[in-house]
Amino acid sequence: MSDKRIWKWIKWAVAVLVVITFTPLVTPTGIYKPQIFGIPFTLWSGMIVSLLIVGLVWWGTRVHPGRNE
Numbered sequence: 001m002s003d004k005r006i007w008k009w010i011k012w013a014v015a016v017l018v019v020i021t022f023t024p025l026v027t028p029t030g031i032y033k034p035q036i037f038g039i040p041f042t043l044w045s046g047m048i049v050s051l052l053i054v055g056l057v058w059w060g061t062r063v064h065p066g067r068n069e
Helices: 003-021 041-063
Strands: none
Touching: 003 041
């Protein structure tokens, strides 16, 4: 797969993750369970989304079409 195509997929994936972050899927109102190690659902799901975005940004720096300029 070409770098341009991967770059497009990464941009879409980040956009989808940003939108999902502000939906009730990640930030439901009044729900704090389940908890992992005492961390409420909203916090650990937000951390997972943030780590995914960081990973996609890192990958994006490797395949960006203008990285060699």
